[in-house]
Amino acid sequence: MRLLFRSVEAQRHRERGLVAGHLYVLRTGTRRRKHGGRKPPVLGHCHCGWSPAEDEAQRAVRKAIDWGVNYFDTAPWYGQGKSEVVLGKALGGVARDSFYVANKVGRYECDVERMFDFSGRRTLDSVRESLAKMRLAHFDLVQVMCLHASQNGIRERCGLVSYGAKIFREVIEKSPVELDTVLTYCRGTLFDDSLAEYLPFFERRRLGVINAAPLGMGLLTSSPPPDWHPAS
Template identity: 40%
Template sequence: MLPKTFVKGFHNENDVKMMKYQPFGKTGMQVSRLSLGCGGFCNIYGEFTLEQCKETVLQGLKSGINYIDTGPWYGQGVSETILGKCLDGIPREAYYVATKIGRYEKDPRKMFDFSPEKTRESLETSLKKLNVDYIDVIQMHDIEFAPSIDYLINETLPVLLEAKKAGKVKLIGVTGYPVSTLAEFVRKCPEIDMILSYSRLTLFEQELHTFQDDFMNVAVVNAAVLGMGLLTSSGPQSWHPAHQCIKEACKGAADYCQKNDVDISKLALSFAFDNYGDTVLNGMNNPELLKSSLKVLQEGLTPKELQIQADIKKMYFDPLSIRNWENVEINAFKKFLE
């Protein structure tokens, strides 16, 4: 069955029929199992070109991907600007676009601002940069850095509800690294439609599973399933906050895969598709990444790849005593401000 986002004459109908779709929580939306993360539409993860991004968005949408995520934090607005150019000329009904408020500048003193004034300003800026009349999903970005959950509910949320009433946004969500914080927010705030959890349901760590009962009434986006570069052959960027033991385990696993002519990213992405979440948000900024990701979704793993996947979990990830970097960034942030 074709999704509501199907546009005859724009989509490749056969490709859309091959795409897997799932309900987006209880929102009434049907989202593609693979969705497009635009964090790489800036220099966070290395070089990129506008033409590569345009081709990725166009081919991704034509192939049936209908959920796209960005935010003002990525490149301090660059990602939203690039995505807006990529969406130019594409039927608005062909996609759902998600962006964020709350995280902005590189300078830690200006990085986070969840105030009502900044939230209103950010919403209007996002609408202009994306060149859309409405945003499908607006998310409070990395809520563990906010003054408190009560602040977000009492000060930030009313602005988003106001925008929702005005038709500028359709759904409201939250993102963050500590899954327990997302769960606490959902318990306290019934107005929330979705959560985005990143790098918490991967080959090396599955904390998101623990809180499934808390997220029964919201949509769940499982993002950064490659561990923000950890589960790739090239490894993470220098800024990655993971503990050294996690980096070493991932490097060992990647080397083992390479010796066996297997791509660790493929194993990691397939693991995500086989697990919890309404959609798997994968960062893709060139057509090659898009093509390989779609192939994993459509074809899965070979018997050899399944064996290597089991091998690296047993050899490198099961022995880990530390599996995440929770509190690393928030503690560094607080220390800097002090």
């Protein structure tokens, strides 16, 4: 795995052992499917519609690694840190250069008054806390979560996370800094393919696109969507 840094400051953050707001970009080869197209080794580790015991969750992660999955997505918001702890244990003993971890900042507490914090200080603290929970020296990607809730704007290089794709275009066009990735969920599915409308724009900007929740938060499975995310 070869890491290419977008700025000297990002390099310094990397040497300190964390990605502090600045994203350092991964340049790796992608495998080809036999029937054409790229085969991205991606699986998000967040809300998947079940609550397995910790040991079962760890076994699932190890099995995923055995099957070639090497990209894991988590955040302090998921289980208020539990997701990070469990995933960190599951990745223990696995060669660090064989997987990627994407983390998020910006959304933390269940209490509405303290749910969001996009300040620089909280962002740095969050990255350090998450690294400690996962027992990692660095993250491969740090993303700003729930972009629609941010009141402070985007001041650093990072990935963006939001439910819809429309907001990305406005932020990307107005951002004074270069962004690297976008993540949206439930917008590239059998019942909603609105993400496709924005793909040419993202491609022109050379942005990585992460299509989360392709099964519609469980809507396209035998299990219903979570209660907190009802269909309209």
